[in-house]
Amino acid sequence: MHLKYICGLVLLGFSFMSTTCLRNSDQLSLLYDKTWLHAVEEDSADVLVYRPNTYAFPPSRGRTGFGLEENGTFRLLSIAPTDGLEEHIGSWKKKDKNILQVRFNENEPGNFDLEIISARPDLIKARKINLSQ
Numbered sequence: 001m002h003l004k005y006i007c008g009l010v011l012l013g014f015s016f017m018s019t020t021c022l023r024n025s026d027q028l029s030l031l032y033d034k035t036w037l038h039a040v041e042e043d044s045a046d047v048l049v050y051r052p053n054t055y056a057f058p059p060s061r062g063r064t065g066f067g068l069e070e071n072g073t074f075r076l077l078s079i080a081p082t083d084g085l086e087e088h089i090g091s092w093k094k095k096d097k098n099i100l101q102v103r104f105n106e107n108e109p110g111n112f113d114l115e116i117i118s119a120r121p122d123l124i125k126a127r128k129i130n131l132s133q
Contacts, residue, residue, distance in 0.1 A: 037065035050124040
């Protein structure tokens with residue numbers, strides 16, 4: 001009887017470990033080839049929340065976001081002057097265990113690092129680290 005509970009706890013622990021940070025390329029692959037939009041309603045303090053563009057978001061006046069491709073391409077989505085989305089193409093690489101280094105060739109929108117706090121197929125919690133120019 002106790003073995004059943006121990007097995008459950010072990011499985012729960014493995015599940016938690018696999019979604020809390022980017023320890024290897026398997027967790028990083030959760031982020032690839034999706035458009036992640038900012039769920040500003042779910043932010044807390046300096047933690048930004050992103051969900052796939054297929055998520056049922058509440059109405060808003062526009063959402064920023066990003067896309068991450070396995071080949072190192074980073075697509076930053078910002079609100080365009082015409083209220084649509086404007087795409088800025090840059091590159092990314094893994095800088096540290098949980099930090100992605102994002103760089104752009106153009107002057108705008110500026111380079112930054114993105115610390116991934118947790119990642120699941122339906123949710124990313126991150127912290128943007130702005131860099132001085």
